[in-house]
Structures are given as C-alpha cells and as structure tokens.
Amino acid sequence: MTGVVKAASAFAKAGALRNFATWWGPRPLAQVAVFLAVIALFYGLAANAVASMARIGISPGFGFLDRAANFEIGESPIAFSAGDTYARAILVGLLNTFKVAVLGCVLATVLGVAVGVARLSGNLLLSGLARVYVEIVRNTPLLLQLFLWIALAHALPGPRQALVLFDAVFLTNRGVFVPRLVVDGLPGWGAAAAILVLAGWGVHLLRGRRRATNTLRSVLGSGAAMLAALAAILLLSGAPVALEAPALSGFNIRGGASLTPEFAALLAGLTVKFSAAIAEVVRAGILSVRAGQWEAARALGLRDGQIMWRVVLPQALRVITPLTTSNYLDLIKDSSLAVAIGYPDLVSIVNTTANTTGQAFEALLILILVYLAINLGVSALMNLYNRRIALRGEAPA
Numbered sequence: 001m002t003g004v005v006k007a008a009s010a011f012a013k014a015g016a017l018r019n020f021a022t023w024w025g026p027r028p029l030a031q032v033a034v035f036l037a038v039i040a041l042f043y044g045l046a047a048n049a050v051a052s053m054a055r056i057g058i059s060p061g062f063g064f065l066d067r068a069a070n071f072e073i074g075e076s077p078i079a080f081s082a083g084d085t086y087a088r089a090i091l092v093g094l095l096n097t098f099k100v101a102v103l104g105c106v107l108a109t110v111l112g113v114a115v116g117v118a119r120l121s122g123n124l125l126l127s128g129l130a131r132v133y134v135e136i137v138r139n140t141p142l143l144l145q146l147f148l149w150i151a152l153a154h155a156l157p158g159p160r161q162a163l164v165l166f167d168a169v170f171l172t173n174r175g176v177f178v179p180r181l182v183v184d185g186l187p188g189w190g191a192a193a194a195i196l197v198l199a200g201w202g203v204h205l206l207r208g209r210r211r212a213t214n215t216l217r218s219v220l221g222s223g224a225a226m227l228a229a230l231a232a233i234l235l236l237s238g239a240p241v242a243l244e245a246p247a248l249s250g251f252n253i254r255g256g257a258s259l260t261p262e263f264a265a266l267l268a269g270l271t272v273k274f275s276a277a278i279a280e281v282v283r284a285g286i287l288s289v290r291a292g293q294w295e296a297a298r299a300l301g302l303r304d305g306q307i308m309w310r311v312v313l314p315q316a317l318r319v320i321t322p323l324t325t326s327n328y329l330d331l332i333k334d335s336s337l338a339v340a341i342g343y344p345d346l347v348s349i350v351n352t353t354a355n356t357t358g359q360a361f362e363a364l365l366i367l368i369l370v371y372l373a374i375n376l377g378v379s380a381l382m383n384l385y386n387r388r389i390a391l392r393g394e395a396p397a
Contacts, residue, residue: 049361056358062366064357065090071352073344075260086353093349094370100263100345101332101374104270108331109324111271112278117308119283130279137276143337146269150341153261159253168245170253176264177246180257262343266335274331281323285316318386325382329375336371346370 025031050060065087072082076092077099118130137145156163156173163171170177246256259267289312297307338345347367354363 053358053361058358060359060362062359062362064353064359064362067357069353069356071356073349074342075263075344086357089349089353090346090366093344093346096344097332097335097338097346098374100266100270100338100343101335103267104274104331104335105328107267107271108274108278108327111275113282115275115279116282116286119279120286134276134279137272138280142269142273142334143340145273146265146337146341149265149268150261153265159248159251162248162253170246170248170256172253173261174252174258175261176259177253177256178259179243179245182244260343262338262341265341266338266343266345270331270335273334274327277327277330278324281320281327282316284323285318285320286312288319289315321382321386325379325386328378328382332374332378333371 053060066085068083069086069089070082071089073080073089073092075096077095078088078092080088080092115130115133118126119134121127121130154173156171159170159172159174162177165171168179244255246253246258249255286308293311293315294307297311302310335345336347339348339351342348350363350367354360357363
C-alpha cells in the first residue's frame with residue numbers, strides 16, 4: 001500500500017513538473033538570460049537617470065508632491081489655488097480627464113448606435129448621409145478635428161449675440177451654457193440612498209440577465225427604475241429641486257451650467273471621432289445576426305423597429321461589446337490630445353509639473369501608472385459585462 005502511495009505521489013510530481021515545463025516553454029535558459037538582460041538594462045537606465053538628476057541638483061523621489069504648485073488651473077471641478085500642492089493639481093487633472101472621458105464614452109455610444117443603425121436603413125438618403133459622415137470622420141486625424149472644433153468655439157458670437165437653441169442652450173465664444181438641476185439642502189441619508197441606488201444600478205448592469213435577448217430591455221428598464229428611485233428620494237427628502245436655465249444678464253450669461261470652449265471642443269471632437277468608429281462596430285454586429293432572426297420576428301408580427309431593438313441589437317451586443325471596449329480605451333488615451341487646445345487634463349498638468357519641478361521621470365511614471373490603472377479598470381468592467389452576455393452554447397436536448 002505504501003508503494004502505491006509513493007508511486008502516486010511521484011506521478012503527481014512528474015505531472016506538476018510537466019505542466020510547469022509546458023507553461024515555461026522551450027529553451028528555458030535562453031528565456032532566463034533574456035529576462036536578466038532586460039532587468040539589467042532597466043537598472044542601468046534607472047541608475048543613469050538618478051546620477052544625472054543628482055549631478056544637476058535634483059533629488060529623486062516623490063517628495064515634490066507635497067510642495068506648493070505655484071500655478072493656476074483654468075478649469076477645476078474642485079477648489080484649487082496656486083498655493084495648493086502638486087498632488088492636488090494632479091488630482092484636478094485626473095478629474096478633468098475622467099469627466100471628459102465618461103461624457104465622451106456615453107455620447108459617442110449614443111451617436112454611434114444611431115449612425116450605425118442609420119447606415120443599414122432602407123432609406124438611401126439616410127444611409128448615404130450616414131456613410132459620408134463615417135468616411136469623413138474616420139479618415140481625418142483627431143488632432144485636426146480638435147483644431148477645427150476649438151476654432152469654431154472661438155468663432156462663436158459674444159454673449160449678447162449668442163446662438164440660442166430651444167431658449168435653453170446658449171452657444172458663445174465664452175463657452176456653452178446649458179440648464180442644470182439644482183438641489184438645495186439634500187440630507188445625508190438622501191445622498192447615501194442616491195449613491196446606493198446608483199451603485200445598485202451599476203451592479204445590475206454588470207450582472208446582466210441569464211437571457212441575453214433581454215439585455216437591452218433590461219438596461220433601459222433598469223435605467224428608468226433608477227431615475228424613478230432617485231426622484232422618489234428627492235421627493236421624500238423634501239429638498240427643493242429646481243431646473244436652473246441660463247439667461248442673458250448684462251454683458252454675460254448667468255445661471256445654468258457652463259462648458260468652457262476648450263472642454264466643449266474636446267468633448268465634441270472625441271464624441272464625433274469615436275462615434276464613427278462605434279457606428280461601424282454596431283453595423284458589423286447587426287450584420288452578424290442571421291437573417292432567420294428577422295424572418296422569425298416578422299412571422300410573429302413585429303415591426304422592423306421592434307425587431308431591431310428587441311431581437312437584433314441584444315444579440316449583436318455579443319459582437320459589439322468587445323470592439324466597443326477597444327474604442328473606449330482609445331478614447332480615454334486620445335483625450336490626452338487636450339494639451340493641444342489648452343484644456344487642463346492630466347497630461348497638461350503633469351507636463352507643467354515636470355517642467356516646474358524638474359522631476360520629469362517621476363511625473364512620467366505617475367502619468368503611465370494612472371492611465372494604466374484607468375484603462376485596466378475600464379477593460380475589466382467591460383470584460384465582466386461581456387462575459388454576462390456571451391453566448392453560453394446550445395442547451396442540452
């Protein structure tokens with residue numbers, strides 16, 4: 001019996017060694033040598049950088065983050081002054097990047113889905129216009145588009161001659177002014193409940209449903225339920241809620257929310273550029289659904305619009321989601337071009353930090369790690385959602 005146990009143990013060890021050898025791959029000594037050579041190369045570069053910094057009187061490290069920045073930031077979602085630290089300045093840049101990235105992904109998705117569906121329309125004029133839009137936008141550099149948008153933003157008239165849309169949106173050379181929702185005196189429990197509702201909605205989106213054909217309706221239905229829950233929280237809290245619209249007052253526009261020309265130009269450029277890419281992804285996803293699905297839905301008496309939103313698009317999400325994830329990551333990374341039009345994003349502020357402190361290596365390392373963390377986080381969330389809607393295979397007979 002003891003011999004059998006020893007034999008089984010030896011066989012298990014041999015299997016583990018075989019699995020390790022398979023994972024390691026051929027020529028293990030050559031791989032170890034290459035790995036050590038890469039480590040030595042990076043060590044040599046780091047040592048050379050540290051010696052160069054010491055020679056010009058710069059102490060390596062991240063202690064500069066606690067020093068006063070001594071520069072102003074034109075647009076900040078949180079309070080910031082020149083006396084604040086470099087760490088807070090970098091946080092402002094991160095929030096600015098996050099703001100434009102989130103809005104850009106949402107708007108590019110909405111516009112991209114609309115254009116992608118329009119490209120497959122039976123109306124030749126509509127499908128032709130959608131195709132022209134996609135071809136022009138996709139074959140034009142994003143930087144050139146940003147220059148165009150910022151030029152248009154600065155070419156708008158002043159506040160007194162502003163272009164007014166629906167008596168609520170003002171387009172001026174000082175920015176875009178839109179209505180905003182104002183909530184005064186929301187109690188702590190109300191804010192906590194609102195956060196829980198939003199978190200629950202996010203978890204619901206990531207979990208999805210077992211039936212992939214209900215995914216799109218699930219998103220729309222849960223979104224409506226989330227808005228109803230937030231409205232109920234505001235009603236129960238008794239906090240006054242008002243919709244503040246912008247209005248001309250003297251030589252400027254007061255009230256509402258304002259978007260600076262730089263932010264508006266960057267958001268417009270990212271939305272338009274990536275909506276064209278998402279439109280092609282949506283078109284490919286719709287075409288991947290077999291024609292039999294359309295025929296079966298028509299046999300049930302569904303109209304073309306109902307077939308598109310209730311049958312085809314939910315199935316097309318299996319193709320659309322992975323490619324859309326790539327577009328989201330590209331949008332986040334390409335938001336760094338904001339430095340070319342003067343929007344204070346993360347790259348712009350880190351670049352200013354490197355120039356004023358001389359800590360270029362540390363600033364670059366911060367920039368790399370932040371973008372890496374953002375993109376890995378977005379990729380993980382989208383991959384989790386993609387696994388929820390992935391085709392599970394045929395059910396057993």
